[in-house]
Amino acid sequence: MRLSHSFGKTLREAPAEAELVSHQLLIRANYIRPVGAGMYTFMPFGYRVIRKIWRILAEEMDAIDGQEMWMPNLNPAALWQATGRWNSVDVLFKLKGNGNREYALSATHEEVVVDLALREIESYRDLPRMVYHISKKFRDEPRPRGGLMRLREFIMKDAYTLDRSEAALDEYYPSMIQAYFNVFNRCGVPTVAINADVGAMGGKTSQEFTVPHPQGEDVFIACDNCGYAANVEAAEFVREGERPATLAALTKVETPDCKTIADVAAFIGVPTSQTIKAVFYWWRPRYVETPGEGQLVFALVRGDLAINDTKLVNALGGGFVRAATEDEIRAVGAVPGYASGVGLTPAQGLQSPGVMVMADTSIEYGGNYVVGANEEPYHYTGANYGRDFAVSKLADIAQADTGHKCPVCGGRIEAKRAIEVGHCFKLGTRYSAAVNATYLDENGQPQLIYMGSYGIGLDRLMAVVVELHNDKDGIIWPDSVAPYQVHLVHIGKEGDGTKARAEALYERLLAAGVEVLYDDRDGLGAGVKFKDADLIGIPWRVTVSARSLEQGGVEVKRRSASERQNLTEDQLLGLLKG
């Protein structure tokens, strides 16, 4: 490619709104251009990087018996209604065609795949199968951000496995995990696989592939001692503390202006771990909030811990929660700031009368608590679980954090930020059951197909590569995903004969099958061309100039290194081919 013919150009300054390094560099170096919030055009260089990642993905998927196909991005509403996700996936883009026909833009492709499986898979002889495709996904994200990090329209490799049984899926699963590590390693992105919440995907378990990064959106828990790693939405930890030997009497004390745990603990003179925090949520079964649907959920956790919403939802068996309003709280007889389970009658379940009181198991690891009196401005001291208040359900709903005890080895865990670049889900029969996708086993009996789904966002992966591979001058692409292998730079003035030599080398490299970006622009100083080369970040820089010719040929420099060496053209070809 001749730079003199390339579409678009590099920018000296990035747009002010670009904050992430990858965002700034990808725009400055002419890889991407913004179109709207969460929408980007991949310029020619950028698209070449996407194609490189594409090829790596295809190779790794093919290596584990994957078959690449291509599914539509426009889906009939019926497909999504059949699995129940038409109304439960909040980020689903919905649109209407002529008349009343409704469609969804593909947010993912479980629906299409399970519908295909329903039609194509008849016998156990048709299993197992693995199909994948690389195409656009559309999600109405409330807040796109970070350039390519979170988009409304993005490119995803999504693979789907169809198996006879859970055991068969379990057997295959590790090869997919390995393929994922291969993909990320080949792209120069070392990842950590962590246990994660399955979220709206449904299913049993999932592994998230993340890259530790200070500006990542995910928080995960890691144990340096044993290697335990999990997303905070799923991370477990050991509750520490003991029940006191003697239980104090329940005593009401006046606590003026004590609306937070810290206030109360300081006022009474106890550690926060000797208090119980009460948090109110409004739970509803579907994302869409309908008046009259849903109910208040009262969540309790020991005062030194915090509640994790996702864990709470899982403990409730699904649905959605938001913070309850003050009116909703008062309606059940609790007082915001002075609330506790004392005096409340816990419901047996979501459908039963009474107040749903969810408590973290941590309240069992302590006692003689300071809790709200449900009366302003009073708290109780000496409150004990079981004697003074009851709960609907004890569950693991507290968020693990730095300093807590590892559930595996008892070591100290740490909370870290990370970017999620891939996710593997064991879906089980979540989708096949919804549409009754079955096969006939050896006995002629219909059995549900076991599914798995496995995604990698190409755009986000590209951004992460840049986050990990750059310096003050620009991008430093790993060879595997670089848009070109060689950045050929010509420096010289008209009539000095250098241009002809550069042109000849360009033709020779092309003939040898080398991917070359050739800076053939006339009249530019060496500084401009070198700055652009550094910004664009192609692995090899090859310079043809009067100086290089005097020294016998071409000057060769790795983008990642500072040394330069002079080689003959033959040596250069040998280097690139070797």
Place this chain on the structure above:
RNA sequence: CGGGGCAUGGCGCAGCUUGGUAGCGCGCUUCAAUGGGGUUGAAGAGGUCGUGGGUUCGAGUCCCGCUGCCCCGACCA
């Protein structure tokens, strides 16, 4: 959805406090010089100041509405 910020030429910004018909750097065009780290000089092109309304003799500037974009949070397959 809650909080904050921004919107002036392709990009980065000034002008707004105190209303008087828009300016700087980069980039772009032309010419000349330079020719190994965003080089230099000269001459140019390019903006109904996001949008709708209001106040005013007069609005980029003041007031109200809307839209878009960015950041934090919520949310997030």
